[in-house]
Amino acid sequence: MTFNMKNRRKPYVLALSGLISISGCTPAAQPVDSAVVTEIIQNDRAQFYETAPLTQQTLKIEDVLARSLKHNLDTKVSELDALIAADDVSLQMLNTLPSINAKIQRQGRNNEGGSSSFSVLTGTESLRPSISQEQYRNVVQLTTEWNLLDAGINLWRGKTASDQMLIAQERRRKVYQSVVQDTYIAFWRAAIAQSTLPRISNLLSEIDAQLASNEKQANLGIVPLGDIQARKSQLLDKKAQLSRFQNSLSLAELELKTLIALPLEQEIELDLQGIDPFKDTQLPAIQGNIEDYELKALTSRPEVREEILNKRISTRDIKLSIAESLPGVELLFTYNRDSNKFLVFNNWVDGIAGLTASINRIITAPARYKRAQNVDLLADKRRQALIAAIITQVHVSLARYDTLSNDYAAQAEMVNHSNDILKRAQDYNDAGLMSEAELLNMKIDSNVATINRAFAYADVQDAYGRFINTLGIDLWDENSPDLSMEEYARQIRTHLNNAGIIPISNDIPKAVSS
Numbered sequence: 001m002t003f004n005m006k007n008r009r010k011p012y013v014l015a016l017s018g019l020i021s022i023s024g025c026t027p028a029a030q031p032v033d034s035a036v037v038t039e040i041i042q043n044d045r046a047q048f049y050e051t052a053p054l055t056q057q058t059l060k061i062e063d064v065l066a067r068s069l070k071h072n073l074d075t076k077v078s079e080l081d082a083l084i085a086a087d088d089v090s091l092q093m094l095n096t097l098p099s100i101n102a103k104i105q106r107q108g109r110n111n112e113g114g115s116s117s118f119s120v121l122t123g124t125e126s127l128r129p130s131i132s133q134e135q136y137r138n139v140v141q142l143t144t145e146w147n148l149l150d151a152g153i154n155l156w157r158g159k160t161a162s163d164q165m166l167i168a169q170e171r172r173r174k175v176y177q178s179v180v181q182d183t184y185i186a187f188w189r190a191a192i193a194q195s196t197l198p199r200i201s202n203l204l205s206e207i208d209a210q211l212a213s214n215e216k217q218a219n220l221g222i223v224p225l226g227d228i229q230a231r232k233s234q235l236l237d238k239k240a241q242l243s244r245f246q247n248s249l250s251l252a253e254l255e256l257k258t259l260i261a262l263p264l265e266q267e268i269e270l271d272l273q274g275i276d277p278f279k280d281t282q283l284p285a286i287q288g289n290i291e292d293y294e295l296k297a298l299t300s301r302p303e304v305r306e307e308i309l310n311k312r313i314s315t316r317d318i319k320l321s322i323a324e325s326l327p328g329v330e331l332l333f334t335y336n337r338d339s340n341k342f343l344v345f346n347n348w349v350d351g352i353a354g355l356t357a358s359i360n361r362i363i364t365a366p367a368r369y370k371r372a373q374n375v376d377l378l379a380d381k382r383r384q385a386l387i388a389a390i391i392t393q394v395h396v397s398l399a400r401y402d403t404l405s406n407d408y409a410a411q412a413e414m415v416n417h418s419n420d421i422l423k424r425a426q427d428y429n430d431a432g433l434m435s436e437a438e439l440l441n442m443k444i445d446s447n448v449a450t451i452n453r454a455f456a457y458a459d460v461q462d463a464y465g466r467f468i469n470t471l472g473i474d475l476w477d478e479n480s481p482d483l484s485m486e487e488y489a490r491q492i493r494t495h496l497n498n499a500g501i502i503p504i505s506n507d508i509p510k511a512v513s514s
Helices: 002-024 034-050 061-071 073-094 148-220 225-250 252-259 290-300 302-323 359-430 436-470 485-499
Strands: 099-108 114-118 125-131 136-147 328-338 347-356
Touching: 061 073, 061 148, 061 485, 073 148, 136 148, 148 225, 148 252, 148 302, 148 328, 148 436, 225 252, 225 436, 290 302, 290 359, 302 359, 359 436
Parallel strands: none
Antiparallel strands: 099 136, 114 125, 136 328, 328 347
């Protein structure tokens, strides 16, 4: 009896020992080595800039936008997301096929597999111990299993995966639009910076020279100290104002380079195609009625299309919640091969056909159906809320454009007024009726007004770019993937011309909107 208990305990002891051994082998968390991090970062940086070399020194706006579509990291991530979603469709459709499993085994035991039989009626041995199975044998099984209900459900889920793929494509569109908008705005800010920073530097140098001259005059006693202090205060105020302009513009080019995947130390020159931000320039025109803008936004925005697809998925899920509760026909076929020499037939096929049903699914069917209905209702409410938000965005973006257009017109008038004052001041200075310090103040005021007008022009371009994005307008052909930068640039140029984004004259028309 004691010997038997020990034998019974032996498997449990072995199992416990195995668990303890496995627990002792649990790997400890290992932090990433700093050298590995450095190597990966260096490789990523090198690859990032090597895959997007700059082919031309002068960049037009369509070149910049095309480069952002091809090489911006956000667009690359969105492209891979869409690609993975397309792969998910293929994988989901493969789930509709029967499952096929193959098994090859080498089976053995430490003694002969002998057995005997006893009569149920008499209880006596009816067959002497005999062997009907080899001690070592090879077993092969090939099993095909197919549940017709699961196949149908997976087919429906394949349609959902297809809708998810379309959602990923719409999200990619949204990323493209956002990147194009940011790049469009950054282009004009960088263009203003390239034109303005040299002018600001020259003015700061003139101010420093005039401050030094005033200091010299004060030391010689040529000019009263009170006048010198007043002039110095005025010049320092102007210098502080120009320095603020300089600081706000210094980061514009870096932002643009980041968006178009260029090294920050790369020298670039922007081609404004005849536009001078320091002169009166035609503003991008917005002509139409607000109802048309609303309809365009609601039919073009990727977010609306995504919510419509989500509605299609949620409606399908209601039917799926019912279908999952139904019994399914299950078919099972197995091909067997056994090397056991005692068998009469070493190869055979067996099959099973039957109905299977999940009791848990049947019990939870009402709860799952109710949840699917709530999700479907949520899809409607979310889409309606989005529509209301988009309509508001259209009105706000159009009002912002009108406001900034009016501000640009006011700045243009201010420039004309400042130029008139500067012209008279130069005449007075030539006649000896005005000092160089006073003339410099007038000159700075005129330049500040011109710079403010350039800023106002960039703000109008900002507002126009946001308005185009609000409408969900693509500046490229959606059905032409994997284009070169040159092909993208040509498409963008065509869309820009058709949309009237690029100014083509020197008039300043008031924005037309209703």
